[in-house]
Amino acid sequence: MEMQWAKIFLPEIKELIETKDFKGLRDFLRERHPADIVDILRVLDPTERVMGFRLLDKNKISEAFALFEPVEQEELLKQFTEQHAKEILTEMQPDDRTQLFDELPAHVVEKLLKLLPPLERKEANELLNYPHNSAGRIMTPEYVDLQMDMTVAKALEHIRKTGPNRETIYICYIVDETKKLRGVASLKNIILANPEQLIKDIMNENVFYVHTTDDQEKAAQVVQKYDILAVPVVDTEDRLVGIVTVDDVLDVVQEEVTEDFQRMAGIQTIEEEYFRVGFSKRILNRVTWLVVLVIAATISQAILKSYSGVLSSMIALTYFIPMLTGSGGNTGSQSSTLIIRALATGEVKSRDWWHIILREFKVGATLGFLMGLIAFTIAAISLGNISVAVTVGISLCTVVCVGNIVGLAIPLFFRFIKLDPAFASAPLIATLLDATGLVIYFEIAHRILVTTTP
Amino acid sequence: MEMQWAKIFLPEIKELIETKDFKGLRDFLRERHPADIVDILRVLDPTERVMGFRLLDKNKISEAFALFEPVEQEELLKQFTEQHAKEILTEMQPDDRTQLFDELPAHVVEKLLKLLPPLERKEANELLNYPHNSAGRIMTPEYVDLQMDMTVAKALEHIRKTGPNRETIYICYIVDETKKLRGVASLKNIILANPEQLIKDIMNENVFYVHTTDDQEKAAQVVQKYDILAVPVVDTEDRLVGIVTVDDVLDVVQEEVTEDFQRMAGIQTIEEEYFRVGFSKRILNRVTWLVVLVIAATISQAILKSYSGVLSSMIALTYFIPMLTGSGGNTGSQSSTLIIRALATGEVKSRDWWHIILREFKVGATLGFLMGLIAFTIAAISLGNISVAVTVGISLCTVVCVGNIVGLAIPLFFRFIKLDPAFASAPLIATLLDATGLVIYFEIAHRILVTTTP
Numbered sequence: 027m028e029m030q031w032a033k034i035f036l037p038e039i040k041e042l043i044e045t046k047d048f049k050g051l052r053d054f055l056r057e058r059h060p061a062d063i064v065d066i067l068r069v070l071d072p073t074e075r076v077m078g079f080r081l082l083d084k085n086k087i088s089e090a091f092a093l094f095e096p097v098e099q100e101e102l103l104k105q106f107t108e109q110h111a112k113e114i115l116t117e118m119q120p121d122d123r124t125q126l127f128d129e130l131p132a133h134v135v136e137k138l139l140k141l142l143p144p145l146e147r148k149e150a151n152e153l154l155n156y157p158h159n160s161a162g163r164i165m166t167p168e169y170v171d172l173q174m175d176m177t178v179a180k181a182l183e184h185i186r187k188t189g190p191n192r193e194t195i196y197i198c199y200i201v202d203e204t205k206k207l208r209g210v211a212s213l214k215n216i217i218l219a220n221p222e223q224l225i226k227d228i229m230n231e232n233v234f235y236v237h238t239t240d241d242q243e244k245a246a247q248v249v250q251k252y253d254i255l256a257v258p259v260v261d262t263e264d265r266l267v268g269i270v271t272v273d274d275v276l277d278v279v280q281e282e283v284t285e286d287f288q289r290m291a292g293i294q295t296i297e298e299e300y301f302r303v304g305f306s307k308r309i310l311n312r313v314t315w316l317v318v319l320v321i322a323a324t325i326s327q328a329i330l331k332s333y334s335g336v337l338s339s340m341i342a343l344t345y346f347i348p349m350l351t352g353s354g355g356n357t358g359s360q361s362s363t364l365i366i367r368a369l370a371t372g373e374v375k376s377r378d379w380w381h382i383i384l385r386e387f388k389v390g391a392t393l394g395f396l397m398g399l400i401a402f403t404i405a406a407i408s409l410g411n412i413s414v415a416v417t418v419g420i421s422l423c424t425v426v427c428v429g430n431i432v433g434l435a436i437p438l439f440f441r442f443i444k445l446d447p448a449f450a451s452a453p454l455i456a457t458l459l460d461a462t463g464l465v466i467y468f469e470i471a472h473r474i475l476v477t478t479t480p
Numbered sequence: 481m482e483m484q485w486a487k488i489f490l491p492e493i494k495e496l497i498e499t500k501d502f503k504g505l506r507d508f509l510r511e512r513h514p515a516d517i518v519d520i521l522r523v524l525d526p527t528e529r530v531m532g533f534r535l536l537d538k539n540k541i542s543e544a545f546a547l548f549e550p551v552e553q554e555e556l557l558k559q560f561t562e563q564h565a566k567e568i569l570t571e572m573q574p575d576d577r578t579q580l581f582d583e584l585p586a587h588v589v590e591k592l593l594k595l596l597p598p599l600e601r602k603e604a605n606e607l608l609n610y611p612h613n614s615a616g617r618i619m620t621p622e623y624v625d626l627q628m629d630m631t632v633a634k635a636l637e638h639i640r641k642t643g644p645n646r647e648t649i650y651i652c653y654i655v656d657e658t659k660k661l662r663g664v665a666s667l668k669n670i671i672l673a674n675p676e677q678l679i680k681d682i683m684n685e686n687v688f689y690v691h692t693t694d695d696q697e698k699a700a701q702v703v704q705k706y707d708i709l710a711v712p713v714v715d716t717e718d719r720l721v722g723i724v725t726v727d728d729v730l731d732v733v734q735e736e737v738t739e740d741f742q743r744m745a746g747i748q749t750i751e752e753e754y755f756r757v758g759f760s761k762r763i764l765n766r767v768t769w770l771v772v773l774v775i776a777a778t779i780s781q782a783i784l785k786s787y788s789g790v791l792s793s794m795i796a797l798t799y800f801i802p803m804l805t806g807s808g809g810n811t812g813s814q815s816s817t818l819i820i821r822a823l824a825t826g827e828v829k830s831r832d833w834w835h836i837i838l839r840e841f842k843v844g845a846t847l848g849f850l851m852g853l854i855a856f857t858i859a860a861i862s863l864g865n866i867s868v869a870v871t872v873g874i875s876l877c878t879v880v881c882v883g884n885i886v887g888l889a890i891p892l893f894f895r896f897i898k899l900d901p902a903f904a905s906a907p908l909i910a911t912l913l914d915a916t917g918l919v920i921y922f923e924i925a926h927r928i929l930v931t932t933t934p
């Protein structure tokens with residue numbers, strides 16, 4: 027089946043609804059993947075959407091519900107009857123439930139928790155107690171655990187019995203009587219083994235794990251580095267409490283990347299999909315940095331004002347201000363992007379800072395020399411004034427060198443003070459370099475022009 | 481086991497090498513995951529590295545080799561004996577082999593292909609024939625296929641027999657006698673089913689698949705959307721020819737994201753890890769855009785020159801140039817980032833362009849009004865000249881509105897002409913907006929100042 031068939035079938039679905047052919051709609055939805063059902067339900071109006079939910083098979087309701095964004099889920103819960111909401115919440119995977127509760131106001135969560143049966147309520151409360159964005163917060167406690175002295179046949183029987191409710195059965199974890207994690211066995215190893223063998227003889231004792239309080243990114247890194255389908259999560263006493271699966275890792279990666287992109291453009295993080303963010307939120311997310319940077323630009327203004335003497339004696343200097351500040355900003359945003367990405371993927375650690383700055387200094391100097399030469403040529407041709415051209419060339423070369431290093435240093439510094447390096451946004455770096463570039467330019471101009479002009 | 485133990489154990493390993501304790505080193509490496517072995521081998525010098533490879537268990541050699549970057553692999557192959565190279569290449573997973581050949585010069589690939597046994601050589605040639613970055617190019621032909629009229633017991637037996645050499649056994653594909661893809665069954669479904677049931681009764685006929693020539697990103701999107709462990713790849717006649725697994729998808733996602741980050745900063749794509757890129761390549765990757773933009777900045781220079789009359793009559797106008805051009809660039813890079821990311825994740829399609837521009841116009845106008853007001857206040861206080869302050873305020877408001885729309889329009893236009901929207905880099909947008917902003921500023925200044933100044 028091709029993806030995005032949802033759009034192709036939309037007219038057909040709309041017709042089924044308009045002609046009130048509920049049986050036809052139910053049959054149509056029965057065949058579909060929850061992800062496609064969500065695509066369909068999203069384009070329906072709220073009443074139709076609730077009706078659509080009623081037509082779904084029991085086992086698909088909670089799966090489809092889990093795929094909506096938390097804001098949409100909240101909206102839907104308001105429209106469901108209490109009994110319906112209770113059923114869906116109870117059926118949901120524990121990790122999907124945590125994700126929903128994470129986004130709702132505390133008083134709503136409290137009300138929803140009361141709808142859950144005691145066991146699920148306890149579990150949900152435990153998961154909500156882990157720090158935001160931690161491995162514990164995104165894990166699911168529904169894994170398959172085996173004992174060391176089980177035979178392979180016995181283990182398979184156990185997997186058959188408990189499997190249907192588990193997030194994955196492809197990776198099984200071996201624990202001792204105190205619930206301590208002792209080993210891991212893939213279903214592949216179990217299937218390929220002799221039924222009489224003991225689990226402890228086929229398990230791998232070198233298990234890669236993370237702690238409940240580790241950042242979710244760490245869980246993602248382990249899964250990616252070791253190409254595994256899930257990573258186990260242990261508590262402070264090394265007891266197995268849950269697993270993070272590869273599909274959650276894909277979500278974490280996408281989420282972190284979007285966050286980085288937004289921060290690097292001076293936008294506060296927006297977790298919802300593009301078309302689901304309201305007007306006022308779109309303003310609020312963008313206005314902070316823009317206003318900070320307009321105000322910061324008064325520094326550039328003050329600098330220009332203080333050099334108004336040089337400026338008015340040589341108005342041609344003005345012409346090169348955008349080229350100069352622009353080149354500084356461009357170089358800085360290149361080097362900051364390279365370093366932010368390398369820090370994010372773990373290719374570079376912040377303790378390598380000295381090595382990186384030395385390494386990039388040569389690159390910056392080469393780029394600066396080349397660009398300075400071009401700028402000198404442009405200025406010399408267009409103005410015919412060699413002393414201004416020399417000023418422009420030397421300034422540009424200096425600004426590019428400085429811009430390159432500032433672009434590296436700020437993300438590294440942010441990491442050092444435990445801030446996300448991605449906060450070193452292109453706008454922030456450009457604004458800083460505007461001011462720095464102007465000072466460099468006028469200091470050089472002052473020296474060269476005073477000595478060369480009569 | 482905690483991640484990054486490689487660094488902790490490094491002194492121990494160095495000592496084993498220095499004391500030439502090869503047995504100790506072999507025992508140490510035997511226990512390790514290939515990803516960690518690679519971490520260790522990387523810090524050794526070339527001769528030690530080749531020696532390290534010799535100490536590895538047979539089954540781990542090709543796995544570890546596959547984890548190196550293609551440039552490193554080429555280096556290693558040169559140092560191996562022909563026999564050793566032949567063994568490793570033959571043992572490698574077909575998809576890892578394609579990735580290596582992809583990066584090597586044609587004459588080297590030809591030589592290496594000759595080392596492969598006929599069957600592997602044919603397979604490698606077929607994979608290399610698919611387009612660059614296509615699903616066919618990253619797939620592996622090593623999947624488990626089942627027939628429709630097999631019983632579950634028979635299927636399990638088949639899985640046990642063929643499984644050890646397959647990339648995954650957790651998703652099995654059902655094909656008919658012409659190799660056409662007819663259905664999919666997870667190992668979970670097979671394990672939980674009654675041994676006498678027929679595969680055709682438990683399989684799911686709604687299989688999500690991609691074509692060999694589809695972009696690798698499409699395969700990644702299908703895996704992510706439907707939370708599946710692998711997506712099957714079919715040829716033009718719907719015959720199953722391979723699968724793309726979730727770990728390859730994670731690599732694709734990271735690769736595409738890095739490419740976007742770099743393009744958005746005006747850097748040509750670098751596929752190697754940060755510390756593995758040489759000096760001249762680092763210059764070449766960055767210099768193109770920087771030089772283009774320095775030259776493009778001559779437009780700003782020409783604009784300023786043509787308004788030198790207005791400028792010299794009111795030197796104070798100069799003070800606000802950085803604030804003005806900066807705000808335009810900042811707003812533009814915010815809106816371009818939002819749209820580039822939304823296009824990349826598929827949340828937004830380029831055919832929504834009219835809807836998006838209308839939607840963001842209001843946001844831009846609001847941001848512009850607010851920032852214009854702040855700029856007016858700053859100018860009024862610092863200069864005490866209301867007509868200049870009015871000019872600055874109105875100009876800033878206009879530049880922000882225009883910057884916001886330009887930031888949206890360029891990525892959408894790039895997508896429309898089938899270019900990667902991420903080429904709409906912050907530097908490109910900033911440079912364009914420098915010129916536009918200056919024209920707006922001086923046109924407004926000209927009108928306001930001519931009418932208000934005597």
